[in-house]
Amino acid sequence: MKALVLSGGAGTRLRPITHTSAKQLVPVANKPVLFYGLEAIADAGITEVGIIVGETAEEIREAVGDGSRFGIDVTYIPQEQPLGLAHAVLIARDFLGDDDFVMYLGDNFIVGGITGLVDEFRRERPDAQILLTQVPNPTAFGVAELDADGLVVGLEEKPKEPKSDLALVGVYLFTPAVHEAVRSIEPSWRGELEITHALQWLIDQKRDVRSTTIRGYWKDTGNVTDMLEVNRTVLETVEPAQQGEVDEDSEIIGRVRIEPGAKVNGSRIVGPAIIGARSVISGAYVGPFTSVSDDVRIEDSEIEYSIVLRGASLAGVRRVEASLIGRDVEVTPAPRSPSAHRLVLGDHSKVQISS
Template identity: 80%
Template sequence: MKALVLCGGAGTRLRPITHTSAKQLVPVANKPVLFYGLEAIADAGVRETGIVVGDTEREIRAAVGDGSAFGLDVTYLHQDAPRGLAHAVVIARDFLGDDDFVMYLGDNFIVGGISGVVDDFRRERPDARILLTHVSEPTAFGIAELDADNRVVGLEEKPQEPKSDLALVGVYLFTPGVHEAVRSIEPSRRGELEITDALQWLLDRGFDVRSTTISGYWKDTGNVTDMLEVNRSVLETVAPRVDGSVDEASEIIGRVRIEDGAKVFASRIVGPAVIGAGTVIAHSYIGPFTSIAEDCRIEESEIEYSIVLHRASIVGMRRIEVSLIGHNVEVTPAPRTPSVHRLVLGDHSKVQIPT
């Protein structure tokens, strides 16, 4: 069995962060989202892994390498543009051969991994198996319709009038029969080859498509709100550990991990929280559910329920909450006089300024 991990896409919902960084590499608890998926694939006993990459190929290659750090043997497959999940299967045809495979969306996060569903698929070997979960906004997802016996009878991508609230989670398992399906479908109204259309093609021709409804935690980390929520979920599992230095004037409360080389001076950190290697926290408050990456500087500031990426500097800020702060960002107070705001913002930024 092989794995196909999708790391194409522009990550428009995470802009401006993704103007300069792959969305799959945005960290959760100081580890890229993609790494959690690769670890789950390895834990499921799958080794040969194809990673579909696009414009951010260089970054993904630099972060993942040959896959040996995860116990994987990685092959990179270039996709010239985001043309749909089914198109990723099309371009991976030679790599996949006639093997069964699990397709994993690189920006998805599933607590508990995929070992159980992979074992079930290997044992039962239907033509396809999909993972489903109940969602509050089904128009934003691929949606499955089940009959009274919980058999899959229909699928539709982002329907205007959903027939259920069961969304497809970003993990799919296939036998080689799916290759005929992805070659047979036409682009959708979005101009993409939809995996839901390929699954429907299989259903219409009597193939065995089964589903598993998961009750565990799942998130598509495609926007800031979901990214912060996943960060919160992972931080709740953090084991407290202090490998860096903390002076006597500081207070560490709860599950806080302070990495090697980090320094904390006259500050209060309330967990769950993670402080990255080489980061300096001075005269500051770090609140719960906050991840501070490597080589950051937080001084005379308060920050809570946020993600701060590496080499960012936050100095003299009274309070920051519910924020995603990018690499090498500098955050400082504006001069009191004249009373103006000076902004350098990337495309698609969102800013809230009190008036």
């Protein structure tokens, strides 16, 4: 069995962060989201992995390499434009051959991994198996309709009037039957080859399409709110460690991991939290559910429930929360006179200012 991991896409909902970084490499608890998926695939006993890459291919290649660090063998498959999930299957035909495979969206996060699902698929071998979960906003997802016996009878991509609240999670399992399906469908109104259409084709052909409704935690980390929520969930499992320097004037409370080379001076850190390598926390408060990446400086500032990426700095800033702060960003207080905010913002930025 092989795996096909989708790591293309522009990540428009995470702009401006994704103007300069692949959305799948934005870190959760100081580890890229994509890495959690690759680890889950390896844990399921799958070693041959094809990664679909687009504009950020070079960055993905640099981060993942040949896959040996995860115990897998990686093949990179270029996709010139993001033309849909079914298109990804289409262009991966040579890599996939006639093997069964799991398709995993690289920006999805599933607590507990996929080992149980893969084992069940190997035993039963339906033509396709999908994961579903209940969501409050089904219009934003692919939605499944089940009959009274729980069998999949219909699928629709981002419907205006959903027939259920069961959304497709970004993990799919297929036999080679899907290859005929992706060749038989037409592009949607979005100009994409939709995997929901390919699944519907299989259903219409009376093929065996099964579903599993998961009750555990799943998130599509495509926006800041969900990214912070996943970060919170992962940090709840963090193992405390103090490998950096903490002076006697500092207070460390709860599950806090301080990486090698980090320095904490005259500060209070309340876990769960991670302080990355070579970061400096001075005269500051770092609150729960905060991930501070490597080479960050936080001085005379307060921050919690946030993600701070590599090389950023916060100095003299009071009360930052629920924020995603990009690489090499500088956050400082505005001058007291004149009473005004001075902003330099990239395209698609979002700013909330206290009055």
